Amino acid sequence: MTLRLYDTGTRALRDFVPLAPGHASVYLCGATVQGDPHIGHVRSGVAFDVLRRWLLAHGNDVAFVRNVTDIDDKILNKAAGAGRPWWEWAATFERSFTWAYDQLGVLPPSIEPRATGHVTQMVEMMERLIENGHAYAAGGDVYFDVQSYPEYGALSGHKLDDVHQGESAAEGKRDPRDFTLWKAVKPGEPSWPTPWGPGRPGWHLECSAMAEFYLGAAFDIHCGGRDLVFPHHENEIAQAKCAGDDFAQYWLHNGWVTMSGEKMSKSLGNVLSVPNVLKKVRPQELRYYLGSAHYRSNLEYSDEALDESAKSYQGLESFVLRTHKRAGGVELGTWTEGFAAALDNDLSVPIALAEIHGKASEGNSALAAGDLDAARVAAGQVRAMLAILGVDPLDEHWTQSGGDTETAMEALDVLVRADLDRRQQARTEKNWAVADEVRDRLIKAGIEVTDTPDGPEWSLKAGQ
Secondary structure (H helix, E strand, O other), X not given: OOOEEEEOOOOEEEEOOOOXXXXXXXXXXXXXXXXXXXXXXXXXXXXXXXXXXHHHHOOOEEEEEEOEEOOXXXXXXXXXXXXXXXXXXXXXXXXXXXXXXXXXXXXXXXXXXXXXXXXXXXXXXXXXXXXXXXXXXXXXXXXXXXXXXOOOOOOOOOOHHHOOOOOOOOOOOOOOOOEEEEEEOOOOOOOEOOOOOOEXXXXXXXXXXXXXXXXXXXXXXXXXXXXXXXXXXXXXXXXHHHOOOOEEEEXXXXXXXXXXXXXXXXXXXXXXXXXXXXXXXXXXXXXXXXXXXXXXXXXXXXXXXXXXXXXXXXXXXXXXXXXXXXXXXXXXXXXXXXXXXXXXXXXXXXXXXXXXXXXXXXXXXXXXXXXXXXXXXXXXXXXXXXXXXXXXXXXXXXXXXXXXXXXXXXXXXXXXXXXXXXXXXXXXXXXXXXXXXXXXXXXHOOEEEEEEOOEEEEEEOXXX
């Protein structure tokens, strides 16, 4: 089956056909490094890491660019408020984002360019825009002339008469709908020299210039959060097209992490930082949670939902590790046809997870029946599918980063199984007092027991 992706630009599922056979080029709008990352920030990193892994699984070489916005009004304001240099502030939180991505097992990008390192490319793009009649300078600022591009609004569906850039009025701007490419220098702010005077780049210009520099005038996929469709991505398209680039062929946007129906953001005060959430669950459990919903859907956060997701992952993990122990190892297998069909259908992870859990259930039945060969095959398939989602329990990223997780889980399984056998014997003898006492002790220790048709199964409570 051909990989089909929902393209925001055409508002339709499209077969993915890369510009160069066997090579996929992807640009992801990365972090504006103004503060510590919350789980809403890193959801796009997880979602499009799954895309990247699936493209690789399809045999593609993948060039994956994820930028860093390290110069921005918010960065300058927060650094000034804290009495720190802007560059130190940006570097500090760039490291925080890198740490968060690493914790969640997100593959490093092919390149992670910073905006401040590409002013030359931005100046060149502005020169082309002015020469082509799509931009103009005024008092040291440079603006894009929105009316000069008839297709403006095609990505977002905005009509030109309804456009509001969210920028303050400025002297010299011909039309309030025009947006800023370059900001003239202000006292105390960093600046770079240009033909129109010193200043610093506008946010939208950065990504167009960096995408062109690393991926060329035309590339395959541009990704980002849904909140970036307008004005950021709309403006990126306008800049690139009017500078002569064909730009992105597909536009993919992930949904938000919400709380009480509202987008998670610092301004709402409902931020859950990655370090804080990792006090509740392990990194692989947080990744599993963030990737469990369809990437285009909003993910409504609650502690209960996080805990339930962690338990779901622990059940899969427990099956793989117990099989690994009892069968003498589990090699990576191949994913099922149902799993491949789900991911080929616009990365439908919820359907893929149902396939994984179904295969794990088959494997648990085989384990219970003592059929270690069948259990090993099932566990290999589960591993292969979880690897595409970035949460294979036997991947060295998780076995090394969590201490000796595998050995600890194996040892714990031996102890818990002894108690479960005792409880099962008590139930057979209708000694309910002993059966309940064993179950209560396990629950107190943070171990939950689920009675299934194939016998009792256990999992760690989230956060244990």
